Amino acid sequence: MLSLHQLTVFLAVYEQGSLTRAAEELGYAQPSVSEQIRGLERTLGVTLFRRVGRGVVPTTVADTLRPHAERTLAAAEETRLAAQRVKRFETGTIRFGMFGVARLYAGAGLVADVLARHPGVRVELVGQNSSEVAEDLRRGRLEAAMIAMPSVESEGMQVTPVARDEIVYISADPETLSSPITAKKLAQASLVMPETTWRSTDSVRTLLRQMLHETGVNPATRIEVEDVEIAVELVGLGLADSVIPRGAAVQLLPRLAPNAGWVSMKPKLYDMFAVVHRAGATLSPAAQLMIELATKRIQSIATPM
Amino acid sequence: MLSLHQLTVFLAVYEQGSLTRAAEELGYAQPSVSEQIRGLERTLGVTLFRRVGRGVVPTTVADTLRPHAERTLAAAEETRLAAQRVKRFETGTIRFGMFGVARLYAGAGLVADVLARHPGVRVELVGQNSSEVAEDLRRGRLEAAMIAMPSVESEGMQVTPVARDEIVYISADPETLSSPITAKKLAQASLVMPETTWRSTDSVRTLLRQMLHETGVNPATRIEVEDVEIAVELVGLGLADSVIPRGAAVQLLPRLAPNAGWVSMKPKLYDMFAVVHRAGATLSPAAQLMIELATKRIQSIATPM
DNA sequence: CGAATCTATAGGCTCAGCCTTGAGATCGCA
DNA sequence: TGCGATCTCAAGGCTGAGCCTATAGATTCG
Missing domain, CATH: 3.40.190.10 (Periplasmic binding protein-like II)
Incomplete structure (x- = not known):
């Protein structure tokens, strides 16, 4: 089986023209380098160096293989570096x-x-x-x-x-906003509820259901939409009121429903x-x-x- | 130390999404694959797979590293193939x-x-x-x-x-070519000797020296040139005669000195x-x-x- | 809730790979 | 020519990587 280690040793020997010097460069003993080269020659089935008295001489096969070995090692190094860059959030x-x-x-x-x-x-x-x-x-x-x-x-x-945020009632009707919304008022309201809010805020949904149930009225949502933005826009158009987290109200009302405002529930509800x-x-x-x-x-x- | 083996196993696991299936594909036992992945994660210092109940899921780090791993393995394979091509004389x-x-x-x-x-x-x-x-x-x-x-x-x-070839005397003078060249005749000749022939044919040089020495005459080369082609051309111009292997004479005379011919020495000399x-x-x-x-x-x- | 499936761990075995030592070959220089 | 320096190869020993089996623990699915 070909290995990066073999290729590393191969290049060192090729460049040094000597097993001993390659071993020094790599920090190995000379026989280890010799064994690596022999192993590479065996796995590839070719002769890479001609052992000639003092030193070794690359064959033309070694000449041919060298650029390939260099590319392979470069790719491996690039793999390693990519991992390091990901670790340091430089990429990834x-x-x-x-x-x-x-x-x-x-x-x-x-x-x-x-x-x-x-x-x-x-x-x-x-x-x-x-x-x-x-x-x-x-x-x-x-x-x-x-x-x-x-x-x-x-x-x-x-x-x-990590945080909680109050659930508030939003409406384009100043009259509605004049005092906190009780269960009774909620039951009479015509609501648009965004799916995201509705589904994601388990506690709110439960509490709202509870409040509505107390009045004997079933789900009062007149409109259901996917996005909270659309719900807020509909509130701005005066077509319905809605119940959303306060942060969402603060962020969306000025932009999507400048004529609308928000008021607390009574008792106060919280999103998490x-x-x-x-x-x-x-x-x-x-x-x-x-x-x-x-x-x-x-x-x-x-x-x- | 990063290894091709680790990368191979990594890709198999990435593609299969399972250590067990990767092990089957690679022909290993499952714990071996597990160990390889753990080793790779350790050497790179990153988490490559999230172990989640049944199966494993690649992290975004694995996503980033995959193309690098593929490139590295492709380069290694190319190295191996290059060696095979050289072995089969398809390249190199x-x-x-x-x-x-x-x-x-x-x-x-x-x-x-x-x-x-x-x-x-x-x-x-x-x-x-x-x-x-x-x-x-x-x-x-x-x-x-x-x-x-x-x-x-x-x-x-x-x-x-592997072969021998007669050494012949070449000249543009038909009279000279009428009979084999003896030592005596050689001593009187005016010769142009190509360095290549002169140097490469040890036996001929020795024999020629011997022949000339017998007549008490020192080196009779009037001209010394590097290439045998030039020597033959000079012979064609009638400026000197020469002594070259028969094969060279047969090949060069018609082209470079069509008016010249060759004759044996006496005794016959052979190049090897x-x-x-x-x-x-x-x-x-x-x-x-x-x-x-x-x-x-x-x-x-x-x-x- | 039990069977099936999958990963992690533990323990054991083999071999790759490294080391040291020493033999054999070659080169350079006196 | 001979001797020392240099280099590769071979042998033996040691450690650890890598593979295996068996099993425990966790999760999924019917």
Whole structure:
């Protein structure tokens, strides 16, 4: 079997024209070098050096093989270097899970943070919905993720809360916003709920259901959409009200529904942000970096825990 | 230390997504594959696969490293193939020593023979004079050579005669050619001697000296030139006569001195062609090929021995 | 919830690969 | 010509890499 070691020794002998000098250069004893060359000659089935009195002389076969050996060793070295560069975040890909409204808190800004520190890396923020992220984590395609309160059953998953954010009621009607929203008011409301929020915030969904159930009314969502942005736009158009995390409201209302505002619920509800990864896993430096930066960014908007 | 074996196993695992399946593909037991991957991860200092329940999943580091690993293995394979091609004479360089008048007998035609059999190879016929060829053989730069009777001291050299050729006297004067040249006639002649012939044909030189000495005359060479071609041309111009091997005369006279002819010496003298290489060396297939072809070609002109 | 599947670990074996020592060959110089 | 220096090769011993079998632990699937 051909080996990089054999090629290294071959080149050393070729350049030195002597087994002894090659051995010195490589830090080996001379017989070891001799054995390597013999082994290479045997595996290739050719004679590489003519043993002639004092020293050895490369054959024309050795001349032919030399550039190939050099290319092979260069490629191997390049492989090694690539690993080192990835280790130092000079290159490579960092993949991180993030779904639900979490991306509103730490999406583009998080990517910017990573690129500011490590200009060479590729960043992938993956995850459309909770089940996809949960699946990716379970299957190992994702090492870690930042999510807005997992409906992910924590089967074998380690969930670490990092911040919480109030759930608020948003509306384009100033009258509605004049006082906190009680269960009774909520039951009478006409709501648009984004799928992402709805699905990702288990506690909120449960609490909302509870509040609605108390009034004897079934799901009051008049409209269901995929993106929270669309929900906010619809609120801005006065077609419905909605319930979203405060950070999302602060960030989206001015841009998508400048005429709308937000008010607390009564009692107050909270959404939760958490880091999640497989229980018992040792996190890679890349994952640790992403967790650190995402946590920092989310905690600057929501309330640290 | 990085090894090709590790990279091979790495790619197998990457493609199969499973240590067990990779082990089957490679014909190993599963723990061996596990050990190789662990070794590679240790030498590179990175995590390549996330062990997750059933099977393993490549990390982004593995994604980055894969093309490098593939390139490295491809280069190694190319090295191996290059050796095989050289072995089969599909490519590579064949170097063969040949000096003196031998090239007139087997020069261009010999190259043609080699290329006809092995179109891919490079052919080098090296050697200007006997001492250079002798030195190259001694130093190992040349594996074997076909020479016209060595002044090479056969110190550690194995010399195998393959043919002999008569030494003839050439002249542009028909009168001179009417009968064999005796020592007496030779002493009176005005000669042009080519360095190559002069130096390479030890026996001839000795015999000529002897013949001349018997008549009490010192070296009768009026002109000394480097190439036998020039000597023949001078003979054609009628400026001097010369003494060269018969084969050379047959080949060169019609072309360079059509008005000249040749006649035997009396007693007859013979030049010798021989294969020479280091004593005790096992000849490479390339050298054996050259010896075979060169011998065949020379023997078709000169007298086999 | 049990069977199947997969990885990790432990223990044992063989051989590659390194070392040291010494023999054999060659070269350079007195 | 002979002797010392230099170099390769051969032999023997040692360590560790690498492979195996058997088994435990974890996860998935029916």
